[in-house]
Amino acid sequence: MPPAPPLQSRTGYLYAIGAYGLWGILPLYFLLLVPAGAFEVVAFRILMSLLFCALLLTIIRAWGRVGALLRDRRTMLLMALAAGAIYINWQVYVFAALGGHVIEASLGYFINPIVTVLLGVLVLREKVRPAQWAALSIAFVAILVIVVGYGAFPWIALALAFSFGAYGLIKRVVGPTVDAVGGLTLETAWLAPLALGQLVLVSTIGGGLDFGQNGLAHSALMVGAGVVTTVPLLLFAAGARRIPLVALGMTQFLAPLAQLLIGWLVLHEAMPLERWIGFALVWVALIVLMADMVAASRSSRRVADESI
Template sequence: MSNASAESRAGLWVAAASFVLWGLMPLYWHLLKAVPSLQIVVHRIVWSAVLVSAWLLWDQGRGWLRATLARPRAAWMLGLSGLLIAFNWGLYIWAVNAGHVVESSLGYFINPLVNVVLGVAFLHERLNRVQWISVAIATLGVAWLTWQLGQPPWIAIGLALSFGLYGLIRKLVAVDAVSGLGVESVYLFLPALVVLLWGEAHGSGGFLPAEGWGWGVDALLVIAGALTALPLIGFAFAVRRVPLSVVGLMQYIAPTLQFLLGVLFFGEAFDESRAIGFIFIWIALAVFASDGLWRARRQAVLAAG
C-alpha cells in the first residue's frame, strides 16, 4: 500500500471517528444533566483552553499564539468567532438537556445549506440551478415546521446560523482549525473562569466541594474539554488527507446520530407533521450532496485527462 493510500485511509477513519463522537455527544451532556447548562459551557471553555493550549505548545512551540495573531485581522475576528462558538455550545447543551435533541439535529442538517446562503451573501459566491433548488426545498421544510409548530424552529435556526457565521469568519481569517480554536479559547478563558469562580463562591457551582456534584461529575466536566478538542483536531487531520467532497458527505453522520438518539434513546416526539418537514430537508440535502459529489468527480476526470 502506498503512503498516499495509507494516509487517505487513516484520514477517512479519523474523520468518521470525529463525526461519530460529535453525533454521540448528546449522551455525554445527558450524563451532566444535574449541572446547569451555563456551568457546563464555562467548564467546557476552561478545560478545552487548557488542553488545546497545551497541545499547541507541544506541537508548535511557545510562539504559536503570537504567530496566529500575526495573521491579518486574526485578533478581532477570532474574538468574534469565539463568541459565536460559545453561544453555539451553550444553546446546544441547553437544548439537549431540555429535551430538544431532534430539533438540535435539524440545526446541523440545515447548516450546510445555511453555509451556501452565507457564501452567496458575503463572499459573492454563485449557486447553480441544482443548488438553488436544494435551498428552496429546505426552505419549504423549515416553513412547514414553522406552520405546524406555530413558530419557527428557533433552536435549529440558532444553531445553524451561529455555526454558519462561525464557519464564515474562520474561512475569512484563514488560520488552521486547532490554532484558531486555541486563540478563541484564550479569549474566552478569563471570562469563563470568572463565571466559574463566581458560581462556586455564590452557591451555583458544585465543582470539587464535598457537597457538590460529586467526583464523577467533576471528572466528566474536565473530560468535556478533551471531547471539545479531539474531534476538531481529528477533523483538521482528516481534511488534509481526504477530499473535501468526501468529508462534506461524512459530516451528515453527526446529525443523523443525534436525530436517532433523540427519537430512539431520549424518546422525543416525532410525529407525521414533523416528519414531513424533515423529509423536505433530507431531500434538499440529498440533492445538494449529489450535485457536489458529481461536480467533484467531473473535476477529477478533467484533471486526470
C-alpha cells in the same frame, strides 16, 4: 474489482468518521453533567478546552506559531469573531442537550450545509448553481412545514446552523494560516473572561456551582469537557487533510443522524408526523445539494485532466 484506496485516504476516512461519531454522541456526554446547568457546563467547556490546548501546544512545542498569530491584528480580530460564533453555538447546543431538544439540535446540523451555501451567496457573493437554489428552496419549505405543522419555530436549529455556518465562514476567510489547536486556543482565550464571569454569576445568583458537589466522577466529567471538545476537532482536521472535500461533506451527516436517533430512541423526544415531513424535506434538499457537489467535483476534475 476497483483498487483499494491508498492508506492515507483510508486513514482519513477513519479520522473523519471518528470526529463526526464523537460529535454525534456528545448529547449523552452533556447529560452526564446534570445537575450542572448550561451556563456552568459551557464555562467549563471553554476553560478546560483552553487548558487542554495549552497542554497540547506545550507537548508539540508549537507556542511559537501561536505567538506569531498573536502579533497579527487581522487574525486576532477574526479569531474574536470566530469565538463569538462558536460561543453561541456551544451555549445553544448545551441548552438543547440538557433541555430535551436534541432532535431539534440535529435538525440544525442537517441544514448547516444549506446555510453554508446561503452565507456564501450573501457574504461572499458566490454564484449559485440551479441545484443549489433548489436545495435552498426545499429547505425553506421544510422550515415552514415545521413551523406551521409542528406549531413551533425551530429557533434552536436555526441558531445552531447559522452560528456554525458563520464559524465555518470565518475559518474559511482565515485559511490554513491557523491550525486547529492554535485556532481553538485563541478562540477559548478570547472567551475565557466570559466563562469566568458565567461561573461567578452561577455561584452568586444562580444557586451555586455544581462542580465538586456531586462526587469525583461528576467533577472528572466536567473537567473532561475540554477533551471531548478538542479531540473531535483534531480528528476532523486530520481527516480533512487526507480525503476529498465532497467525501468529507458526506461523512458530516453522521453527527446529526446519531443525534436524531439518540433524541428519538434513547431520550424519547416527540417526533410527530409534521416533524418527520420537515426532516424528510431537509433530507431531499441535502440529496440535491450533495448530488450537485459530486457533479461539480467531477466536472472540475475532468477540466483539470483535459488541461494537462
